[in-house]
Structures are given as C-alpha cells and as structure tokens.
Amino acid sequence: MSMTDAPTTSFVESPLRFDSLCAAFQHRVGAHPDRTALQLPDGSGVLTYGDYGRRVQAIATGLASLGVGPGDTVALQLTNRPEFHLLDTAVLHLGATPFSVYNTNPAAVTTGLLHNSDATVFVTEEAFLPVVREAVAGAPTVQRVITVDGGDADLTLAELEALDAPDGFDFDASWRAVGGDAVCTIVYTSGTTGAPKGVQHTHAGLLFGLDSMNLLCPISEAGRVVSYLPMAHIAERYISHYASLAYGYSITCVPDPTQLAAALAMTRPTRFFGVPRIYEKLRGAILAAIDGEQDPARKAGMQGALDAGLAKVRAEQAGEEPTAEQQAAFEQADELVLSKFRAKLGMDELEWSAVAAAPTPYVVLEFFHAIGVRVAELWGMSECVLSTSNPPNGRIKLGSVGYHLPNVQVRLADDGEILVKGPNVMCGYRKDPEKTAEAVDADGWLHSGDIAEADEDGYLRIVDRKKELIINAAGKNMSPAHIEMTIKGESNLIAQVVAIGDARQYVTALIVLDPETVVPYAANRGIDTTDIAALAEHADIHAQIAAAVERGNAKLARVEQLKAFTVLPVAWVPGGDELTPTMKMKRKVIDEKYADVIAGLYG
Known part of the structure; x- marks a missing residue:
C-alpha cells in the first residue's frame, strides 16, 4: 500500500457536533467499547475504549475527591505511556485544565510553570520525582504529588482511583457541563527566544482544528497512530491524543523513543507525524542498509530502485x-x-504522513516520496496548531508547507510574515494580556513571526523566523535555515548545521555528526571507534563532511556559502543545552556556549 491510497471520503463524524472533547470521547466509548484504545510497543498493556472510559471515570472521581474541579489546573510530567491519556482525559471531564511539563526541564523552569498555571495537583513518574519535588517546593499552590508507578509520593495512581466520590459528585453531570469555551490545555512554548509562554486552547478551538484536519485528508475508520513525541508539544497532543478522543484511533504509546522503530513495525500506523529529525533518522536507516549490503547485485538493485523512485518524483x-x-x-x-522499504519502516499502511516543527531538508522529502511515502509538509505553531498543509490527495510541492486549511484564514503581511485568523488561534497567553495583544491584533490576526513566500498557486515556502534572519556586515539578509538545510541535505552523517554570520563579513558553520549514521558508516570502512570526538577528527569522516559542504555551497548564492566550518567533537541530544525537547536549536545558547569556537572561525 502506498500513500496514494489515502481515503477521499470521511468515515467518521465531524467533531463539531460535540460541545467538548469529553462529549466526543464518551461517544467513542459508547460506539466502540471493544476497540483497542491504548497499547505498548510490544502489544502488551492493551486497554479498550470501554476500559479507557471506566478508568477515566475512576480517576476523575479520585481527583474530584482531592478538590479538583472546573477551572483548576493539573500538571503532568510523564513519558508517552497509557496513563498519560487516562489522566489527561480524566482532568478534562472535571472541567479542569491539564498541561504537560517537558521531562528534561530543570526544577527552576518547572517551578515557573507551576506559578503561572496555579496547578494544584502534579502527576509524575518515580524517575522524575526528585526534580518534581524540588520544583514543587517553590510552588505553594501544588497540594498533592501523585505517581503512576510508586515512589515517595503523596498518592499512587492506584490509590487515587480507589478514592470514594465526594458528596454530591456526579461524573456524567461533570463532563456534560464542560463547554466549548473551557480551556482544554496550556502549552508552554519551548523557550528558544526567552521564558516559556502559556498558550491556552479551548475545547471548541481544538474541535475546529480536528474538523479541518478531517476535511484536509478524510479519516478512515479504526485508524492507528504511534505516540512518541513529548506531550508538552502541541503537535503530539493534537495528532495522537486529541484526535483519538474525536476519531477513536488506536494509540501505541512509546515511553522510550528508542522503541519507535519497533512501534512502527508493530503498529503499521495509518497516520504518522514526525519532526524532521525523525524522518532523517528513518531515511538514514534505509541508506545505511543499502550501504552495508555485502552482495553487490542486491546493493545495485536497491540503489537502482531508489533511483527509479527519485526519477519519478x-x-x-x-x-x-x-x-x-x-x-x-x-x-x-x-x-x-x-x-x-516501506514495510521495513512500518509505513506500508499509511494514509497520511506529515512533517513540521522545523525546516526539512529537500533530499529527505524527496527520498520518502521516492519510496512511496507521500510526506506532506505542514505549518503551524503552539498558538494556532495546524494552519497550512500540502494536500495529501492533491499536488504536494516539496519544500513548501502548502496552503491554508479549510476554514482557516492565512495571509502574508507586507514584510512576508504569516498571519493567521480562525477558531484554531489560541484564546491567549495565560496571565499575560500584554504579550497576547502583541501576538494577536485587534482584528484577530495572529502574527506568527515566521516569514514566508507564496507561489502562483498560493503554496507557502517558509523563509525563516523573523528574529533569526542573518544580516551580514554588508547588510545582506540571509536565511540561516536555508543554508543549514542545503548543507545538511548533502550528507546523512550530519545531524545539525548551525550557520553563523550575523554582522560578520562571511558565513561559517558549526557541524554536529549523527551518531546513528556515522558509527555504522565508520564500521563499514574499518574505522575501529564509536567515539564521536574521535570520529569528528578522523580524516575519512572529515573528508566526507568537507565534500558535503562543497556540494552544498554549489547550490547556495555566493554570499550564503560557508567560508569555514568546524565539526564539533560532541553529539547534541533533545532537551540538552543546544536543542529543545522537540529538537529546535537554541541559537542564543549555542552562540554563547561555542563563542570561542566561533571566534576561531573568523580568526
């Protein structure tokens, strides 16, 4: 099966018929009680929608006995496990607002979120408990810490579910009272340019977005998704969690991201969303398999097949x-x-596949289309969720993010900034009317901060973040993302490229190797080390990177070309100093941390 088999007619009801995500979920529980709702990558831990519904009622009852009710907030710091969905959905059924904390947050950052949210309950795992306790110590609103798996907490999830209902509590009346204007979640921005802001979305806004997604690419009955990205990111909440409440997906929960490949192979999802780095890794796995093939005839056949796919694309x-x-x-x-290849990746039953959150190298998009996976680039942000997309059932233009979703208004300002208007736009930043007014003007247009260009068909191509454009010493504006993608696309040994050049005479770059591709590459050539620092200095590896830079430079304007680069002797990890948990670069941090290295490039 290939992506051309995507359905053209919807097999599910529009979520707009429901007042809230709670009502949509209860409809799914009643309509398909025996359908698998949640499971783990090895197929264990199966919960049907009937089980899901019963657990949600028990958890909501326990939380109500702790005093959680309409307008309250509950913090969740959990891996992608079934308990997340149970807890988040239970909180919604009380008219309260759940939100997620990045598992890599230091305690001080989490304390700030707790102050902003006024959370009264914090639910976590034993592994995160020490940091959570430190964060909660500075947040007086938090009254209880609950763990899903034991440890020194105030309560365990099992104990919470065993609590008696408080006097007068009616579960059905509780969820039926939740209206469309109730705040469904707070998404704290990743903080690449400053302190996180609390983006608030309502039930009605999210239901509108889910309906637009169905109009864009009709959803088939009994869909399957894999949940593996952080739940503190709006994309994962939206595409797996909220969509399952509305459309009854079966979710394979992946607590450990290293289990993703196994989860894809077991689940064979009908819908899959990934950030660019995930697609780069999946492509790298196939290219490594071709590179490592010992039979010359088989290797030539694999490469020839890929070439045939590329010629068609x-x-x-x-x-x-x-x-x-x-x-x-x-x-x-x-x-x-x-x-x-598709079967090896677990992508042989996809009806929709998408990528967003950062620029995707063209060669990566081209590769997936060549093997029959029609990855559609889309665009959105925490403040407006999904707003533009290439049409999965129409012409996908690689390198563009498509055009506006059904019933969403999108236009470009005079300077090219993307403006968005519609019910999908946030209802505001929590406790920050000043920043809300800066982001959403008096006419309801959200000013995204992203610069784009539109072609003759209305397809948008993202140029860069408005605040991240490089202006060199001669006053020339350049997109670092364009330079980085061009160089990065020339070698799957490269994980990250950081273009430097603001207020300088020429452009240079920091380059970071990808351990998942460079280690097998080295092994296939008899290089006897897995140490990234040693590989970064190895003559063969350095020659490969230099050749990639040369090829990339040939595709760039002269002023954009790298005049110097260095391969850093370290690997960068999501949630570390240099990358957010969703693998966006923290440019300011990188500039400061590697100031001496950068200075050396201009010495």
Missing part, C-alpha cells in the same frame, strides 16, 4: 508527467524493493 516536482519508461521502472522498483 523529480519529473512530478517539475510539473511533468513521468514518461512511460519512468513509470514502468518505478512500478517494477516498487514491487521488488520500495514496497519492502
């Missing part, structure tokens, strides 16, 4: 119909090799 992207010869070569390649 390149013709389509040029606005041409593939020739009969190209089409025949692709069909043969698909039957013999490319379909097996």
Whole structure:
C-alpha cells in the first residue's frame, strides 16, 4: 500500500457536533467499547475504549475527591505511556485544565510553570520525582504529588482511583457541563527566544482544528497512530491524543523513543507525524542498509530502485508527467524493493504522513516520496496548531508547507510574515494580556513571526523566523535555515548545521555528526571507534563532511556559502543545552556556549 491510497471520503463524524472533547470521547466509548484504545510497543498493556472510559471515570472521581474541579489546573510530567491519556482525559471531564511539563526541564523552569498555571495537583513518574519535588517546593499552590508507578509520593495512581466520590459528585453531570469555551490545555512554548509562554486552547478551538484536519485528508475508520513525541508539544497532543478522543484511533504509546522503530513495525500506523529529525533518522536507516549490503547485485538493485523512485518524483516536482519508461521502472522498483522499504519502516499502511516543527531538508522529502511515502509538509505553531498543509490527495510541492486549511484564514503581511485568523488561534497567553495583544491584533490576526513566500498557486515556502534572519556586515539578509538545510541535505552523517554570520563579513558553520549514521558508516570502512570526538577528527569522516559542504555551497548564492566550518567533537541530544525537547536549536545558547569556537572561525 502506498500513500496514494489515502481515503477521499470521511468515515467518521465531524467533531463539531460535540460541545467538548469529553462529549466526543464518551461517544467513542459508547460506539466502540471493544476497540483497542491504548497499547505498548510490544502489544502488551492493551486497554479498550470501554476500559479507557471506566478508568477515566475512576480517576476523575479520585481527583474530584482531592478538590479538583472546573477551572483548576493539573500538571503532568510523564513519558508517552497509557496513563498519560487516562489522566489527561480524566482532568478534562472535571472541567479542569491539564498541561504537560517537558521531562528534561530543570526544577527552576518547572517551578515557573507551576506559578503561572496555579496547578494544584502534579502527576509524575518515580524517575522524575526528585526534580518534581524540588520544583514543587517553590510552588505553594501544588497540594498533592501523585505517581503512576510508586515512589515517595503523596498518592499512587492506584490509590487515587480507589478514592470514594465526594458528596454530591456526579461524573456524567461533570463532563456534560464542560463547554466549548473551557480551556482544554496550556502549552508552554519551548523557550528558544526567552521564558516559556502559556498558550491556552479551548475545547471548541481544538474541535475546529480536528474538523479541518478531517476535511484536509478524510479519516478512515479504526485508524492507528504511534505516540512518541513529548506531550508538552502541541503537535503530539493534537495528532495522537486529541484526535483519538474525536476519531477513536488506536494509540501505541512509546515511553522510550528508542522503541519507535519497533512501534512502527508493530503498529503499521495509518497516520504518522514526525519532526524532521525523525524522518532523517528513518531515511538514514534505509541508506545505511543499502550501504552495508555485502552482495553487490542486491546493493545495485536497491540503489537502482531508489533511483527509479527519485526519477519519478523529480519529473512530478517539475510539473511533468513521468514518461512511460519512468513509470514502468518505478512500478517494477516498487514491487521488488520500495514496497519492502516501506514495510521495513512500518509505513506500508499509511494514509497520511506529515512533517513540521522545523525546516526539512529537500533530499529527505524527496527520498520518502521516492519510496512511496507521500510526506506532506505542514505549518503551524503552539498558538494556532495546524494552519497550512500540502494536500495529501492533491499536488504536494516539496519544500513548501502548502496552503491554508479549510476554514482557516492565512495571509502574508507586507514584510512576508504569516498571519493567521480562525477558531484554531489560541484564546491567549495565560496571565499575560500584554504579550497576547502583541501576538494577536485587534482584528484577530495572529502574527506568527515566521516569514514566508507564496507561489502562483498560493503554496507557502517558509523563509525563516523573523528574529533569526542573518544580516551580514554588508547588510545582506540571509536565511540561516536555508543554508543549514542545503548543507545538511548533502550528507546523512550530519545531524545539525548551525550557520553563523550575523554582522560578520562571511558565513561559517558549526557541524554536529549523527551518531546513528556515522558509527555504522565508520564500521563499514574499518574505522575501529564509536567515539564521536574521535570520529569528528578522523580524516575519512572529515573528508566526507568537507565534500558535503562543497556540494552544498554549489547550490547556495555566493554570499550564503560557508567560508569555514568546524565539526564539533560532541553529539547534541533533545532537551540538552543546544536543542529543545522537540529538537529546535537554541541559537542564543549555542552562540554563547561555542563563542570561542566561533571566534576561531573568523580568526
């Protein structure tokens, strides 16, 4: 099966018929009580929608006995495990607001979120308990700390579920009273440019967005998704958690991101969303398999099949119909090799696949289309969720984020900034009317801070963040993301490229290796080390990176070309100093941390 099999008619009801996500969920529980709702990557821990509904009622009852009710907030710091969905959904059924904390947050950052949110209950895991206790010590509103798996907490989840209902509590009346204007969640921005802001979304706003998603690419009955990105990120909440409440997906929860490949293979999802780094890793796995193939004939056949797929994609992207010869070569390649690539990745039953959150190298998009996975780039942000997308059932233009979703208004300001208007736009930053007014003007237009260009068909291409454009010493404006993607796309050994050049005479870069591809590459060539620092200095690896920079430079304007670069002797990890948990670069932190290295590039 390929992405061309995406449905063109919806098999599910519009979520707009419901007043809240609670009502949508209760409809799913009643309609499909025996359908699998939640499971783990090995197929264990299965909860049906009937089980899910019963656990939500028990947890909501326990929370009500602790005094949680309409307008209250509950903090969650959990990995992607079934208990997250149970707890978040239970809090919603009380008319309260759940929100997630990044598991990599230091205690001081979490304390700030607790002050802003006024959370009264904090639910976590034993592994995070020491940091949570430290954070809670500075947040007087938090009255209880609950763990889902034991440890020195005030209560365990099992104890919470065993609590008696408080006098007068009526579970059904509670969730039925939740209206569309109730705040459904707070999403704290990742803080790449300053302190996190609390983005608030209502039930009605999220239901509107979910309906737009169905209108964009109709949702088939009994869909399957894999949940693996942080739940503190709006994309994961939206595409797995909220969509399952509205559409009855079966979710495979992945507590450990290293289990993603196994989860994809077991689940064979119908819908999949990833940030660019995930697609880069999946592509790297296939390319490494080709590179490591010992049989010359098989290796040539695999590469030939990929070349046939690329030839077809390149013709389509040029606005041409593939020739009969190209089409025949692709069909043969698909039957013999490319379909097996999809099956290896667990992507052989996809009806929709998307990427967002950061720029995606063109070669990565091209690769997936070549193997028959029609990845659609889309655009959104915490403040407006999903707002533009390439049409999965129409023409996908690689390198663009498509056009506005149904019933969402999108336009470009005079300077190219993307403006968005519609019910999908946040209801405001929590406790910050000043910043809310800066972001959303008096006419309801959200000013995104992203600069884009529109083509003749209305497809948008993101140029860069308004605040991240490089202006060199001669006054030339450049997009660091464009430079970085161009260089990065020339070698799957590269994990990150950071373009430097603001107020300087020329552009340089910091380059970070990808351990998941560079280590097997080295092993296949007899380089006997897995140490990243040693590999960064190895002549063979350095030559590969230099060649990639040379090829990338040939695709860039002269003023954008790298005049110098250095390969850093470290790997960067999500949630570390240099990357947010969703793998966005913290440019200010990088500039400060590597100031001496950068100075050396201009010495």
